[in-house]
Amino acid sequence: MTDRTTGPDQFTGATPDNALRDADRAEAASGPMLAADGTPLKKSLNRALRRQKMRALMLIAPLLIFILVAFIAPIADMLFRSVENQIVSETLPRTVDSLEDWDHTTGDLPSEGTFRALYVDMFIAAEKKEHTRLGTRLNYEQTGVSSLFRRTGRDVDDFGELYEDQFNDLDAAWEDPMTWARILGDPDWIAEAEGAEAPGPDFVLRDGVETALPTTAEVYSAFAEFTQTEDEDNPLEETPWTLVYTALYWDLMRDGFAYSGPESALVTAAAEAAPGFETVSMQENFVESDKDWGSTAVWSTIQTYAPEYTPGYFLNSVDAQLTPDGIEARPENEQIYGILFKRTIFMSMTITISCILLGYPVAWILANLPMRTANLLMILVLLPFWTSLLVRTSAWKVMLQQQGVINDILVWIGLVDDANRLIMINNQFGTIVAMTHILLPFMILPLYSVMATIPPTYLRAAKSLGANDWTAFWRVYFPQSVPGIGAGSILVFILAIGYYITPEIVGGTTGTFISNRIAYHISSSLNWGLAAALGSILLAAVLILYWAYDRIVGIDNVKLG
Structure with a gap:
């Protein structure tokens, strides 16, 4: 009530x-x-x-x-991941900061200070084995950057050997790890670390040393942290990186340098001798390692993709690219994603329509046969679910090829000449045929469940009022089956638009979907950002079509029986 x-x-x-x-x-x-x-x-x-x-x-x-x-x-x-881009700023933080004021339009390379920042970042990244990941990321935007970073990562350890040798020649104490620890480490930390089992207590920088030796303190802290966390060794027992020697030279050559901490006599002697050291330009080191460092294109790419979030992946998904000069369309011979999106939508709709045309009569027969017979035929509809998808797809590949069963039958009955066998595989036709067969049960089942609820007396009543068979079907029966068509269409279309196994096997170069490209970037090229962007666009397209369907047909009219 x-x-x-x-x-x-x-x-x-x-x-x-x-x-x-x-x-x-x-x-x-x-x-x-x-x-x-x-x-x-x-x-x-x-x-x-x-x-x-x-x-x-x-x-x-x-x-x-x-x-x-x-x-x-x-x-x-x-x-x-479609917008995430922290890898550049996290791997090259000092270089990114130094490039903020650089103008690529002048055609000049960045300053020596930027090359020094790159040296520090690249050395630390190479020790952590992170430079190859960064090179792979930037290689998506500019071909050849990956090999550039790999090559430089192998050479960067030698850039500072000149300074290391001169410090060691000046005084053998610079070869002792304890010398560096006393200059840069906190006394209490040294007391705890001496004799402690490796890796020892976490490194603590001495108060005030970052004022006198800022660059040295920064890179020695990175060295100590890496030594303890990655190598699991005690910094008191390990010789510092060559980068630390180079950083010390840079600090000693600063205007107004003054130092009064531990080992002051040793540091003062080094400061007095530093102006006479043989020096080398970091720009020359990098260009000697790889001439591409002398190209502004590489630096422009680093500067362009320095922000933590980027629209670059989405632009690549629509055949455009983010350049130092703004957004530009890719060359016509590189525009593939627009074609793939259009092909995916077109073929998915074609497969959906094919399933409606083939599935509607089958569902009607099942709904109007006696229950015993209908149940036996329903087993045939469900039988494909008991067979592997890969097996069904491979069977179509055997049947559709030029020397396959279908072509042999056509040649045997004389419809096709043996020299002109039909090409039905590795193209759109093969994909449509195979996927229609695979997705047909997903259309038949919703149609059958709705048709089974339509009372047969409606058709008899329409005929008793003077309607012929076609009019009774079109005016009475078909409108009541539309909810089943809607449910089956949504189900088949969404499944079709995301398929990649069947198009990969039978589609060739002209019958593949955008999902095949997404799978390629996930498993082969490892460009997960681009794969995520393509997936996001595909998801948005499905939601838009779903919204359009709701506006035109009404999602409330979709029924499963």
Whole structure:
């Protein structure tokens, strides 16, 4: 029963909502009603309702957590990769900061200070084996950068040997790891680290040393941290990187250099001798390692992709690119993604229409046959689900090839000449045929479930009123089956637009989908950012089509029986 005074959806029986309404009316009439424990009835009912909702939430909480962790979080993480670009700024932080004021339009290379910053960043990245990942990332934007970073990563360890040799020749104490530890390390840390089992306590920089030796303190801290975390050794027992010697030389040559800490005599002697050291330009070192460092194109690419977030992946997905001069279209011979998106949408719609044309008669027959016969035929519809997708696709590859079963039959009956066998594989035709066969059950089942609910008396009634068979079908039966067509179409189209196994096997170069390119970037090129951008665009396209379908047909009209 319903309460007509409060609306058709309000039950007049005993429900929590009705109890609350009764309590409100009673309170308004004669003051608050009390429960058995003396608390106001309304408050007691609200507390009981909250407990009921909490119990219901706890029952579904495991499912919600599973969906969040196993489904939503991975998708969100993958979509985030389409704009994420922290690898450049994290791997080359000093270089990125130094390039902020560089103008690529002048045609001049960055300053020597920028090359020094690159030396520090590249040395540390090479020690951590991170320079190859950065090279791979930038190689997506400019071909050849990957090999440039690999080659330089092998050579960068030699850039500072000249300074290391001169410091060691000046005084053998510079070869002792304890000398560096006393100059740069905190005395309490040294006391704890001496004799401690490797890697020892975490390195602590001496107070004030970063003022006198800023660059040396920074790179020695990086050395100590790497030694303890990666090599699991004690910095007191390891000779510093050549980078540390080079950084010390740069600090000693600063204007107004002054030092008064431990080993001051040794440092002062080095400062007095430093102006006479043989020097080398870091720019010359890099260009000697690879001449591409003398090209502004490499530096422009680093500067362009320095921000932590970039639209570059999405631009590549629509056959454009982010350049130092702005957004530009890719050369015509490199524009492939627009073609793939159009082909994917067109072929998915073609497959969906093919499934409707083939599945509708089958579903109609199943819905109008006796139950016993219909159940036997339904087994044939479900039979493909018991066979591997790979096996079914491979079978079509055998049947459709030029020396396959279908061509042999056509030649045998004389419809096709043996010298002019049909090409039905490795093209769009092969993909459409194979995928229509694979997705056909997903169209038949929704159609059948809806048609089975249409009373056959409707058609008899229409005929008794003078309608012929076609009119009775078109005006009476077909409109009632449209919800099944809608459900099957959405199901088939969404499955088709994301397929990649079947197009990969039978599609060749002209029958592949955008999903094949996404799979390639995920598993082969490892360009996950571009794969995420392509997937995001594909997801947006599906949502737009879904919205359009809802506006035209109405998603409420979609039924599964």
